[in-house]
Amino acid sequence: MxxxxxxxxxxxxxxxxxxxxxxxxxxxxxxxxxxxxxxxxxxxxxxxxxxxxxxxxxxxxxxxxxxxxxxxxxxxxxxxxxxxxxxxxxxxxxxxxxxxxTPLLPFAKAIIGLCENRAIGSPIEPQSAAQELFESQGQINELVRRINSDSTQFNVGRNSAFRAASTIDSLRDHLGEWFGFYKGYDPTFDWWVSHPYGVVDASLETVASTIREKLVGIDHKNEDAIVGQPIGRDGLLAELLAEMIPYTPEELISIGENEFVWCINEMEKASKDMGYDDWHQALEHVKNDYVEPGRQTQLVRDLAEEATSFVEEHKLVTVPPLAKETWRMFMMSPERQKVNPFFLGGKSIIVSYPVSTMNHEDKLMSMRGNNIHFSRATVFHEMIPGHHLQIFMNARHRPYRRLFDTPFWIEGWSLYWEFILWDDDRFKKTPQNRIGMLFWRLHRCARIIFSIKFHLGQMSPQECIDLLVDQVGHERATAEGEVRRSLNGDYSPLYQAGYMLGALQIYALRKEMVDSGRMAEMDFHDQFLKGNRMPIELVRALMQHQALTPDFQTSWKFYSS
Structure with missing residues (x-):
């Protein structure tokens, strides 16, 4: 040995x-x-x-x-x-x-076969390919006929129908790539395939549209409808296991509701300091404190410099000079604002503000939704010490761990700083500033509630929008954008819950490490960033030098109300 x-x-x-x-x-x-x-x-x-x-x-x-x-x-x-x-x-x-x-995709196997045979280099037989397309066209025609004659005969739910329509869009793109690969290079291919391909291509667009209209409820009059695809309780439990969160979906909803109550209590205190008995009235006052057109970019730059100066002056986290020097700013298009009504950040900050082509109502909603006090919290969330610093450090310290991306680490970190700056009396806050910070915190509590309830089948997209408007104070347009972004499938099912829950995890870990005197504050923040992306429980294991085994199981109960 x-x-x-x-x-x-x-x-x-x-x-x-x-x-x-x-x-x-x-x-x-x-x-x-x-x-x-x-x-x-x-x-x-x-x-x-x-x-x-x-x-x-x-x-x-x-x-x-x-x-x-x-x-x-x-x-x-x-x-x-x-x-x-x-x-x-x-x-x-x-x-x-x-x-x-599957009942809505009888033609998928043939299309997939053509595309995959091309990928592996199998010889193309144009006449055979034309025949497969011809037969697929017959299946598509029959499917459209059946849907139009009696859509209730299909034993698929609305969400499965939406998934089928999205799959058809994808198959159409792949088939287009397949056709483009051969077109023009083989005369016999063009002779046999051009016509049946053109018919199938148009028919795929038709069947996807028919499914959306008849089985999902989305047509050309309702193109902005939000559907989403709930993953169910089993799906949520699988996601929670992967994120190392030892709570049930129901327990997480309870956490969101507890934090929601805390935010409302603080809203009421800040509102009284502004002279309002109703926090909704105070929020309306804050929303109307926005800059004039053309001045939003300067506001953003001033706020970014304020946040950076604060964390450097008080030695809260290391800010590399290059990270401070090289961030950039862009404006968000009106189309993108339908999905992202507020700022986005990371390597750069993308500013959401109305443009001249928007109608009057949309302009006002965007200006109110990106007012001075909402923006103050947003800028340090997105830039320094938030996402910009985070991504800068990710690229330079254990970058291979970016594979283990998780919203609890990514979004939790930025929201955690909202907690820290809320607690820190050295960070000056007017009552209006506090309302702005609380709006976002309340919003993140609501995200836990509506996203998990949506995936459990307990809330519809419209009910999610109504929650944000009626109980958080969103503008209707910004609420629709937030829900569309949350549920359209571009984000993981727990992404929206990850903001608040991740922040609560980091905040709890800070208590264990910094408040107890085991680590200095700057060391805590620097070590967190240099560890790169991972479930927060493993950050804790690193900081506390815990004994680990190959069959490590999550067990950290980080929340106490």
Whole structure:
């Protein structure tokens, strides 16, 4: 047996230390390659290939000598293990959701086959391809006929129908790429395929539109309707397991409701300081305190400099000079404001403010929704010490961990700073400023409630919008944008809940580490950022040097009301 203290033993240990990061970087690139080569998400071939890859990697990882790793490497092991297990669960859940939409996709297999044969380099037989398209056209025509004659005969729910329509859009794009690859290079291909392809392409657009209109309830008169795809309680539990959150969906709703009550109490205090008995009236006052057209960019720059100067002056977190120097600003288009009615940030800040082409009502709602006091909280959330600093550090410290992206770390960090600056009396706050900060905090509580209830099937998109308007104080247009962004599928199911819950986790960890005197405040923040992305419970394990095992299970109850 080779002792770990011998030169050979040390060499073996060094090999293992190097291999875990290499493994993560390789898995990152391998998955990119597989997903690029098999891009059709509803393809059984893609699902099988991903399952094969993930399973093999998981088995290989379990064979590694966990005890030889240092603490950072043990965390890397747990991160990649959790990631692989999560990907496998998502494959299974996606397959279940796709199966529900199958009655509306009788032609999908043929289209997928044509596209995948092209990818693997199988010789094209134009006459055979034309025949497959011709037969697919017949299936599409029959499906449209059946939907128009009696849509109730399809045993699919509204959400599955919406998924089917989105899948058809994707298949149409893939088929277009397939046709473009051969067109013009093979005269027989053009002769046989051009006409049936053109018919099928138009028909795919028609059937997707028909499904949306007849089975989902979206037509050309209601193009901005919000549908979303609830994942159900089992889906939420799988997501919570991956995020290392040892709470049930119902317990998280309760946390959101508790924090909501706290925000309302603080709203009432700030409102009284403004001379209002009703916090809704105080909020209206704050909303109407906006800058004139053309001055929003200067406001943003002034607020960004204020926040940066504050954290530097009080030594709260290290701000590299280049991070402070190189952030940029852009304006958000009117189309994008339908989905993102407020600022966005990260490497740059994207300012949401009305443009001359908007109608009068939309202009006023945008100006009120991006008023001075809402913007003050938004800018330090998005820039420094929030997302801009965060992303700057991510690129320079353990960047391979960006694979383990989580809203609890990403969004939790920025909202956590709203907590810290709320608590810090050195950060000057007028009652109007406090109302602005509380609006966002209240909004994040509502996000927990409506996003989880939506995925549990307990709230409709319209009810989510009404919650934001009636109980948080949103403008109707900004509420619609927030709900559309939350539910349209571009974000993970727990993304919206991750803001407040992640902030509460970091805040609880701060109490354990900083308030107890175990770490200085700047060290706490710097170490958090340099650790890069991961579930907060593993940040805690690193900071507290916890003993770890390969079968680590989440257990940290971070919340006390």
């Amino acid at each position: 080779v002792s770990a203290s011998t030169p050979r033993g040390i060499a073996i240990q060094r090999i293992q230390k190097d291999s875990i990061r290499d493994r993560i970087e390789r898995i990152t690139e391998d998955l990119k390659e597989i997903k690029k080569f098999y891009p059709i998400k509803v393809s059984s071939t893609r699902t099988q290939r991903l399952h094969q890859f993930l399973t093999a990697e998981l088995h290989s990882l379990r064979d590694q000598p966990f005890h030889l790793y240092d603490q950072q490497e043990k965390v890397d092991y747990l991160l990649v293990k959790n990631y692989l297990e999560r990907q496998l669960r998502e494959l299974q859940l996606d397959s279940i959701q796709d199966q529900k939409a």
